[in-house]
Every structure is written in structure tokens, then in C-alpha cells.
Amino acid sequence: xxxxxxxxxxxxxxxxxxxxxxxxxxxxxxxxxxxxxxxxxxxxxxxxxxxxxxxxxxxxxxxxxxxxxxxxxxxxxxxxxxxxxxxxxxxxxxxxxxxxxxxxxxxxxxxxxxxxxxxxxxxxxxxxxxxxxxxxxxxxxxxxxxxxxxxxxxxxxxxxxxxxxxxxxxxxxxxxxxxxxxxxxx
Numbered sequence: 001x002x003x004x005x006x007x008x009x010x011x012x013x014x015x016x017x018x019x020x021x022x023x024x025x026x027x028x029x030x031x032x033x034x035x036x037x038x039x040x041x042x043x044x045x046x047x048x049x050x051x052x053x054x055x056x057x058x059x060x061x062x063x064x065x066x067x068x069x070x071x072x073x074x075x076x077x078x079x080x081x082x083x084x085x086x087x088x089x090x091x092x093x094x095x096x097x098x099x100x101x102x103x104x105x106x107x108x109x110x111x112x113x114x115x116x117x118x119x120x121x122x123x124x125x126x127x128x129x130x131x132x133x134x135x136x137x138x139x140x141x142x143x144x145x146x147x148x149x150x151x152x153x154x155x156x157x158x159x160x161x162x163x164x165x166x167x168x169x170x171x172x173x174x175x176x177x178x179x180x181x182x183x184x185x186x
Contacts, residue, residue, distance in 0.1 A: 021071030134168030
């Protein structure tokens with residue numbers, strides 16, 4: 001039988017390992033971005049530095065979010081017995097996931113009703129930054145949904161968050177498919 005001190009020590013060690021996992025995910029994302037830039041001619045980088053920087057930002061967000069899945073899963077697994085945690089976690093997940101339909105609406109509605117607007121342009125920029133992380137957040141929302149069995153209202157919020165993240169994945173796939181189609185046509 002374990003004592004409370006041993007249990008506390010084990011929990012602290014697990015949290016430390018999870019924190020190391022998040023730091024390793026950040027370092028790995030930076031390494032992926034650096035490796036991509038290492039194979040490019042420095043004159044090409046200098047000629048269009050802003051475009052390369054924005055691509056590196058998107059790549060870093062997507063890869064960093066994907067690498068953060070493992071420590072997030074271990075963190076959720078460690079904290080799954082804490083009933084008071086699931087309300088705030090599901091609320092935060094739902095609030096974050098709501099940014100996808102909000103940005104999509106702010107892009108599509110003005111474009112359909114009055115043509116291109118500044119709000120639509122800003123929303124499109126946000127959508128470009130937000131959608132590469134949607135697959136990782138979808139996986140995290142599904143993992144949290146499966147671990148929050150004791151909190152039915154939190155499970156419902158996490159299911160809605162997962163649906164919105166799936167909408168983000170679908171919009172990203174459609175956007176990339178349209179870009180590929182346009183490139184093939186011309």
C-alpha cells in the first residue's frame with residue numbers, strides 16, 4: 001500500500017515529466033522549422049523573408065500542436081479523476097473551438113452579402129493561423145471526451161468542441177483542395 005507522501009511524490013514526478021514533454025514538443029517544433037530553413041538558399045530566404053517567416057509560423061504551429069498531443073494525453077489521464085477539473089477544461093475547449101465557426105462566419109457572410117471586407121480579411125488571416133492546429137485540438141477534445149465520463153455536461157461541451165474542430169479540419173482540407181485545384185488549372 002502506498003502512503004500519501006509516495007502518491008504525492010509520484011504525482012509531482014508525473015507532472016514534471018509532462019512539463020518536460022511540453023518543452024520537448026516546443027524544441028521539436030523549432031527544430032522542424034530550422035531544418036526546413038536549412039535546406040533553402042539564403043538568397044531566396046532574403047528575397048521573400050516575410051513569406052518564409054509566415055510559412056515557418058504556420059509549420060511551427062501545426063507541428064507544435066501535433067507534438068503536444070502526447071503530453072496532453074498524459075496530463076488528461078493523470079487528472080481524469082479530478083471531477084472539478086472537467087467543467088473549466090470543457091468550457092475552455094468549447095470557447096477555443098468556437099473561434100473556428102466564428103471566423104468562418106466572419107469570412108463567408110460578408111463575402112456573400114457585400115463582397116470582400118476588412119473584417120473578412122482579418123478573419124481569414126485568423127483562420128489561416130487557427131486551422132493548422134485543428135487536427136491536434138480535435139484529437140485532444142476526443143481524448144478529453146473519452147476521459148471525462150463522470151461529468152456528463154462536460155462531455156457534451158467536449159463533443160461540441162470536437163465537432164467544431166472537425167469543422168476546422170474540413171475547412172482546412174477544402175481550402176487546401178481549392179488552392180491545389182486553382183494551381184492545377186492555371
